[in-house]
Amino acid sequence: MMTRKITALLLITLMIFFVAWDLAASEPVNPFQAPPLLALGSGLAANGAHCAALPFR
């Protein structure tokens, strides 16, 4: 009998490969250019992407 162990492990494996592929294919990450720990109090404008945001044209 197949159990959820197979499907859960399949997903975790796929996600690990996806993140690894993405890290290799994307621009290198630079922790020294990362934003401050908290947005609140940083003085910087929020620049993340959200599903509610309509892009400007």
Place this chain on the structure above:
Amino acid sequence: MTQEVDTAPARSAHVAQRAALIGAALVLSLAVATFVGARYGLLLLIGLGFGIVLEGLRFGFAGPWRAMIVRREPGGVFAHLLAIGLVAVVAIPLIAFHGTELVGARAPVGFAMVGGAFVFGACMQIVMGCGSGTLVNAGSGNPVSLLALPFFAIGSFAGAFHLLWWTDLGILPVIAFEGMQGTVVTLLALAAVAGLLYFMGKPGSRSMPRRYVVAAVLLAALALANLVVAGQPWGVVYGLGLWGAKGAAAIGMDLSSSGFWSTTGNIERVQSSLLTDVTSLTNLGIIAGAFGVAVWRGGLSTTLPQLPARAWVATVIAGFLLGYSSRLAFGCNVGAFFSGISTGSLHGWAWFAAAFTGAYYGIRLRPVLGLEARR
């Protein structure tokens, strides 16, 4: 005596397994914090928290909506409203005072927005998983959600690709309830909905289970942490669409023909690591957190269901529509309903009404599509 000898190693193995799970979660978050940035590590930790709370307390959105529609049990929806209210009390004033650093999930109400929410509500009942629910269920090994997830991502990418065409059909200006006045209006509206549901609920089934109260408080705390750390509310769908966009770019698709994906910000995000994208990090955390809870309590030994072929075809189509419709609706149950209402956006309320109506029809479609026995 013999039993003690037999169970002691098993107990030790369980303790070791659970210690390994906690250790892995901390090491992952620490690695992201060190090699990508402290904020990103913290966001992964918050995502893990969402996954642990949702799976650990068996709390979601599709199930409680179904309980209200089918059995007139409003307890789960009360918990949603409680969590949203707790976030609103802090988030709406906080955004008013720190408007440059923090943004709400505010979007315009429009034809496609309302239609998208209706379709999303129907599809989330067909696969019994909303935005967060699909991630949680897939992480805990649910094969229906596992199959729906990639199509959700493809649909989200496609919906964003066509988003501006859909918004050209007609949208209102963004309407948001702001400041202290907006907080009061939002709380009164939440109380009114709770009162209506109480009135419609079945006598004797109107209470809110304790685990739902705990889940609502913890979700509210995590959602506020998300806002304070990321500068934006909790969301799910953008991250999934970004995963689709990365896949599309990798196979050579030209994203410049899309008004959405060709904006400067989106081009940068497609080219950057998803470990620097807010919603991707919390999505990954939700999957990993749900997986961890499922392993923790031995929930992966459940056998997989035997479903007819039409159920799997329906899952693929519903998964795609979940992604596509949630982009038109400016969010799913998390980005629009939970975060929209809790940050004062009118579109969150429109989303709630349309998606709840869609859920009514989605529940009726499940037996027809072979996803549950006919009643």
